[in-house]
Structure formats: structure tokens, C-alpha cells
Amino acid sequence: MENKHDNTTVSVQEIRALLKEVNDPEVPVLSVLDLGIVRDIRIDGGTVEVIITPTYSGCPAMDMIRTEIKAVLELHGYKDARITTVLSPAWTTEWMSQEGKDKLRAYGIAPPTPLQQVCHTKLFHREEAIQCPHCHSYHTSLISEFGSTACKALYRCEDCKEPFDYFKCH
């Protein structure tokens, strides 16, 4: 029994290591682990099940992500891996790893600010201090609440004048 438990532990870690290589097709700098959408990895005998949750209800990247996870696992000998999608609890940007936030900034996308300070829905309320990922100024303004994907908004830096994406707090 002891031995089997060890094997299982090793396998979950192995799966996690493989998932690190699966990136979000829309934000290719983030792995599915960075994004916080992998909720669980279950191993039952030889079968691997990866539980994922969508960021937004209509995120068109989900099908692609499912396919890619399956492909990576198959490539490494996990033939009948199951990818299960769950909706509850609902994904939040709080689940994004610090490493993910750092990667976003380096890529030119402002990472989401912590949930407790923001996500206000009052009219004309704007999240404060969205930092420009290029020159690090906080002197920025909103261009549009919606950006190139469901998870992003469009901002402009008033100092370096560069427009940039902000990964919305959600």
C-alpha cells in the first residue's frame, strides 16, 4: 500500500510538470497552471483525469486547451486521459499564480490586481493604480472595458503613451 501511494504521488507531480508545458492559446505566455484553471488531477489506476474550469463562460480557448492537455498527456504515454470541465466554484483571478502575474507583466500585459481592492461594479468606478507593464508608471487610464479577449481590458499609459492590455480582475 505504501508503495502504491508513493507511485500515485509521483504521478500527480509528473502530470503537473507536463501541464506546465500547456499554454493558454490566447495568452501564450501563461501555462494552464499559471492561469489557475487546473482544479485537480486525479489518478485512478492507470487513468488520469484533469479537472479544469473556464475563465469566462464563453472563453473560446477552452476547447483548444482541452485538446492540448490531452495531446501532451498522450505524447507522454497517458493514453486515456479524461479532461473534465467543472463550473463551480467559479474561476477568479485570485487563482492566478504569482509566477503567472510576473510572466504577464514581462509579456506586456498588466496582471490583475488583488480582488479585495477592486472588482467594484459601481458606476464609473475604475480600478486604481493599474501599473503600466512597460515603464511601470501608475499614471494610466482606461481606453475600453473590453479588449482582445474576454479576460482583458484596454489601457493607456499617460507617461510612456503606450497602450497595453490589462488582465481584468474577475
Next chain:
Amino acid sequence: MSSSTPLLEYTLHLADDVLILGHRNSEWTGHGPILEQDIALSNIALDLIGQARNFYQYAAGLAGNDSGESIYPAGGGGVVTEDTLAFLRDGWDFRNSLLTEQTNGDWAKTILRQFFFSAFQVDLYEQLAVGRDTTLAAIGAKAYKEALYHLRWSSEWVIRLGDGTDESHQRMKKALEELWKFTGELYIPAPYERWAAEAEIGPDLSQLRVRWKERVKEVFDEAGLTYPVTEWMQTGGKEGRHTEQLGYVLAEMQFLQRAYPGCEW
């Protein structure tokens, strides 16, 4: 033959509302007044259609419970799926509210339609999220956050246009005249909604109406718009009696699957 159940009817109603409004919004893709707002409305459409998919997937499971024939359209292999429910049902089978199927009109009308619906949707989903059906609760909890964001965006546009130039104000007033009569239906329960409220799956709509009125009044006050006193409301959509507008939506949305059954990208 499996018959319909109130849960299935209710789920289809929830799905149809967001599919039809999502499709209407998607008609703006490539036609928005400026690029950023074109993207905004397309993103809202994406959220709504994503929510619709979640509801339809659940409905398809409910419809296919029976080993016999389903009264709902099936695709290849006789299976009812999210796609067959969206693409192969006829107008009288759709349970969406009349508001969601109305034409886009100009930007003001599209904005106001979204605002009226979002102001309803946030409270509906907040209640679904604490309801007794775990799947509907999960979909509601997830979509609630999206609906809130749409509400803020559309509220600000109602204010911007209502309190903007003479022309934008006039257009908002005209949109209000055209759409107001379709807002009452949101709160007049269909039999499956009464069932859902009794089963503690969905909310009591009469209570939601109070909150909606507050939300709309607050924004109208800022926008310089008068909250209408008209009492008469058009109903029927939630029970399959639609305005002619739904036919145009379905004609375009369902064309491909009707002409080329089972066609895939």
C-alpha cells in the same frame, strides 16, 4: 417518447434568453461605432453565448434522459445536443423573452436593450446561484460576475447617451419608447418559472422586479430620462408566442444547419 419537464422548460428558457440576445449583439461585430465598442459588444455576445452553451448542455442531458424518442430535435445517432437544441428548434419552441429578440436598431437601442436585460440578469443569476439545482447554481454563480460587468458598461452608456447631446438624448428616448413594452414580461412568470420559484431553484420574479426598478431608476435619473408610467406590457415570448423579429434571428442563425444538416467547420 420523453415529455418535457418544468426543469427542462426552465433551463431552455434561461438558455434561449442569452442565446438570442447574444446572437443579436453579435450582429454588431464589424459594425460597431468605434473599434473599442465593437469589441465590447462582441465580447458581451461571447459571454452570453457561452452562458447559453452551459444551459443547453444541461438541457440536452435532461432531454436525453429517456431511452425512447425525445420530443426535442436530435442530430446524428438520435442524440439531443446543445447544437440540436439551438439550431433545430422552431420559433414556437423558443422560450426567450420578447425583449431579447428585438432588432438592434441604432446604438442607443442596442445599449438600452442590454441594460434592461443585464439589470434583470444580475439579480436572476445571483438567486440561481443559491438555488437548489446544483448545475443551474454553478452556471449562475459563474455568469453573475459577467452580467455585473455588462450592467456597469451598459449603465454608463445609457447615462452617456441620455445625458449627452440633443441627438443622443432623442435617440435614447426613442429607444425607450420602442423597448419599454417588452420589459414587463421579464417579471411576469411563465408556468415553469412559477414552478422553479416553488422548488426553490429560481427566484420569485415579483421580488426581483422591485430591485430592477431601483436599478433602472437610478441610472435614468443620472441620464436625464423619465421612468415611464406605461403599465401595459407585451407578453408571450416565454411561452413561444413571439414577435416577428425572432424569425429573422433564427433564419440567419439556423440557416447552415437546416441547409446542410450535421455540417461541421
